[in-house]
Amino acid sequence: MITTFRIRRFNPETSPSMPYFQEYKLDTDRADTVLDALIHIRETLDESLTLRCSCRGAICGSCAMRINGHAALACKTKVQAMASERGIVQVEPMNNMPVIKDLVTDMAGFWEKVRQVQPWLQPAGQEPEAEYLASAESMNHLTGVMGCIMCGACVSDCAALEVDERFVGPAALAKAYRFVADPRDGAGRSRLLALNEPGGMWDCTRCMECIEVCPKGVGAMDRIMSLRGQGIQAEVPSTCGARHAEVFADLIYRKGRLDEPMLAVRTFGLRNLSRLLSLLPMVLRAFVRGKVPKTGPFHRAIPGLEKFRRLFQRMEERP
Amino acid sequence: MKFAFFPGCVSKGGCPELYQSVMEVYPRLGLELEEMTTASCTGAGVLQEKDRKLGDVLNARTFALAEQSGLPIMTICSTCQGVMSQANHRLTTDPPYLAAVNEILGEEGLTYRGTTQIRHFVWILLEELGEQGIRQRVRRPLTELRAAPFYGCYLQRPSEALGFQDQPERAKSLELIMSWLGLEVVDFPGKTRCCGFPLLTINEKNSLRMVASHTLDAKRHGADILVTPCPLCHLNLDGMQSSAARQEQADIDLPIWHLPQLLGLAMGMEPKQLGLTRHLVSTQRVLDKLGSAVA
Numbered sequence: 101m102i103t104t105f106r107i108r109r110f111n112p113e114t115s116p117s118m119p120y121f122q123e124y125k126l127d128t129d130r131a132d133t134v135l136d137a138l139i140h141i142r143e144t145l146d147e148s149l150t151l152r153c154s155c156r157g158a159i160c161g162s163c164a165m166r167i168n169g170h171a172a173l174a175c176k177t178k179v180q181a182m183a184s185e186r187g188i189v190q191v192e193p194m195n196n197m198p199v200i201k202d203l204v205t206d207m208a209g210f211w212e213k214v215r216q217v218q219p220w221l222q223p224a225g226q227e228p229e230a231e232y233l234a235s236a237e238s239m240n241h242l243t244g245v246m247g248c249i250m251c252g253a254c255v256s257d258c259a260a261l262e263v264d265e266r267f268v269g270p271a272a273l274a275k276a277y278r279f280v281a282d283p284r285d286g287a288g289r290s291r292l293l294a295l296n297e298p299g300g301m302w303d304c305t306r307c308m309e310c311i312e313v314c315p316k317g318v319g320a321m322d323r324i325m326s327l328r329g330q331g332i333q334a335e336v337p338s339t340c341g342a343r344h345a346e347v348f349a350d351l352i353y354r355k356g357r358l359d360e361p362m363l364a365v366r367t368f369g370l371r372n373l374s375r376l377l378s379l380l381p382m383v384l385r386a387f388v389r390g391k392v393p394k395t396g397p398f399h400r401a402i403p404g405l406e407k408f409r410r411l412f413q414r415m416e417e418r419p
Numbered sequence: 420m421k422f423a424f425f426p427g428c429v430s431k432g433g434c435p436e437l438y439q440s441v442m443e444v445y446p447r448l449g450l451e452l453e454e455m456t457t458a459s460c461t462g463a464g465v466l467q468e469k470d471r472k473l474g475d476v477l478n479a480r481t482f483a484l485a486e487q488s489g490l491p492i493m494t495i496c497s498t499c500q501g502v503m504s505q506a507n508h509r510l511t512t513d514p515p516y517l518a519a520v521n522e523i524l525g526e527e528g529l530t531y532r533g534t535t536q537i538r539h540f541v542w543i544l545l546e547e548l549g550e551q552g553i554r555q556r557v558r559r560p561l562t563e564l565r566a567a568p569f570y571g572c573y574l575q576r577p578s579e580a581l582g583f584q585d586q587p588e589r590a591k592s593l594e595l596i597m598s599w600l601g602l603e604v605v606d607f608p609g610k611t612r613c614c615g616f617p618l619l620t621i622n623e624k625n626s627l628r629m630v631a632s633h634t635l636d637a638k639r640h641g642a643d644i645l646v647t648p649c650p651l652c653h654l655n656l657d658g659m660q661s662s663a664a665r666q667e668q669a670d671i672d673l674p675i676w677h678l679p680q681l682l683g684l685a686m687g688m689e690p691k692q693l694g695l696t697r698h699l700v701s702t703q704r705v706l707d708k709l710g711s712a713v714a
Contacts, residue, residue: 169608252565259613263628302621305629306464307613308576320493340623341468348465354478356459358428367620373536375623380657386433391697393435399428407527411480414526415473 103183105137108192110199119199121190122146128179134189135163135174138203138245140144158315161251165203166192171253172314194256196265210252213268217276217291221334224286232284245278245323247316254310254320266299272319273301277323280330292331301327302341343367343380353412356402420547422538423485424452425503427650428460430495433658434650440679441495441540442705443692443700447556448548452493458484461502463651464573464617472520478506479520483531491536493543495679497649501538501573501581507537508580515534539574541648541678542551546591551673553599558687560601563709566681567605567642568593570655571635571649575611597646600685607640609633614652630655630663632675642704646681656688657699674702684709 103126124141131360135153142149153163156175163174168182168190182189197205230392254270261267276295279285303323310320318390332342347366351359368376386392402408422599430438445452457482460466463475481503485492494500510517511533521530538546546552570593574581579694583590590599594604615629647653657675664671675698695702 212456228706252643260618261618263625263632264622265427267591298622303618305613305615305625307572307616311573311612312576325468325471326463332469333586339621340648344620345465345468348463348499349469351472352462352466354461357465358432358460360433365472375652382662386658387698389697389699391433391435391699393431395431397432399432402457402459408457408459408480411476412473414523415470415476 101128101130101180101183102126102184102187102253103137103179104139104188106188106190107138107141107203108190109149109202110193111148111201120223120224130178130180132179133175134167134172134177134182134191134384135180137179137189138174139189150204152204159249161249161315164194164251164253164256164315166190166256170309171195171256173251173253176315177263185214194252195270196255196258196261197252203282205252207252209265210250210255210269211273211376213272214275215252217272217295218287219275219279221279221282221285222285222287224267230331238281238283242281245281245318248274248278248318249316251315253313253315254318257309257313259307259309260303260305264299267303268299269294269322270304273304273327274318274323276301282382285366288330288351289334289336292327292334292336295327296336296339301331302339314334340367340372342369343369354401355399356408357399359399361397420543421451421490422489422543423451423490424456425481425492425499425537426454426680427494427499429498429650429654433654434677436697437495437554437650437653437677437679439694439697440677440683442618443681443688444683444686445658447686448544448552450493452545453490455481455484455492461499461506464502465542467502471537474502474508475509476520476523476638478503479510479517480524480527480529482510482535482537483524483529485535486532487529491538493538493540495540495648496651497539497571497574498651499648500537501576502580503537504580505577505704507533507535508640508683516682523566539623539648541574541592542586544682545588545594546586550595553596553682557600558681559685559709561613561681561685561709562603564602564705565605565641565643565678566597566602566646567607567637567640567644568597568610569637569645569647569652569675570611571647571652572611572613573633574648574700579608582611589639591650593646596678596712597681600681600682602685605637605640605642607642608634613648614649614655615659616651616655618671619655624666626655629667630659631667631669631671634660634663634671634675635667635669638671638673643708644674644676646676646678648678650677659701672700672704674698674705676702 105124106392154160306325326385344367467474615626619627680693
């Protein structure tokens, strides 16, 4: 099958050093991966094409790049699965990190953020005579997150990082979870306190891009949500995010459904009156436009609320 | 085609024009809806931050109620659809977990056997009515309109829970339906990105940056309007657009439409009937462009 590879090129040494797309046509086989094709292009068509790869077996994570707009390991992605109806595959360097040349990105910032979460065990208390022991169950739970190969795919497609480079990002947060949830670690609270700061666990926008693109099923966003839950449980200083989740749960308990005005009032409340007041112009405009349901701004409770509440209570008693 | 209708909290709260437009269009599509009045909120992914299992129990309760009535669920909110799909995926792929959840539901006299289908209105249009079913209902092809789709996260990810393997066309459902309505579909990279709504309370600045980024990008690609199947995306992209424009010092003014409104207009209904006068970003300029077609 003749496939057209539309590759984003960038060479900082040329002048002017602007990125551009270059197309290469290649006869590809059913079994070919995108990495096979790129190496073939470099070896037979254009030796100047720069890319990074090593293991070719989805273990080292070196060949992460964007294929048709989403991050993936080139060595794990089959050409024919990605080729459009017109036989085109678009290849670009990872997003949310500087490009060094062509498909190679600078991952220094990525590693800096991983270091920021102190990715090493910090046991507390007296050192045991033999090993630090952990139950098989607790370690099995961590197997998925320990499978992270640090390829950067989740960081590349992170929507929160796109608008704020200070966000620590999904890879580092998943790594943080790996230690917070490790029973041998004794620094859980201080880790959660650090992650509770701006740029930490509450800045994830829950878009699930990291879940979708991760080649190893680490499920970074799920780990971030677990970190938030643990933060709430550990009663780290209340943030807007934590209050939002607490109030949300309480409103569902009270009415069986969400009550948006109360959610805003109770999340911001008197603690952040100015933020609450800043929403007033939007609320007034909505009111003027008739953007108010027939039943009025406050939701009524669902029928059968008592039974529903008993279920809710039972869950809280028996998690 | 009868469905247990799960409107979600926002279509009956902050986005009443969505509920209004669905109520207007569904009988003309040959759908029968039985509203699930006793169903609870899905948790919208927020409750799940605090306690995922609690969220799954509440959703399993909703699935069990639909199962009792023998009807598939129809949602009209990407977030509801996504959260329910994820919960259903966990429940139906993990029998011991389903048994544990059923033990709790049993106290309310309910059991979930794992048979309830949960489908977004957009998917029902695609899979039940199809191209022919939609095209034959179009009275005013909206050929003058250039519209960009905006899915929201929960109707795109995670693809496994959303059943994209079995129904790959779901990934481009909006584009297909919009093209069947006669309008020009504007493709742009932001169509499957986050609208920023989940960040609104936590980090307003970042949330507004996302609003500005996607709306401006859609405009740069030539869109007259953005069309979304998610009322939460609508709340942010429409309701917060003027704040986003102020923050980013940009002129945006891009109307955000709910898909049922577009459908209703193409089927010959009047803008007011579809709640198109209730948006914060005025739809008037676009309606003027359509001229006598909607007079």
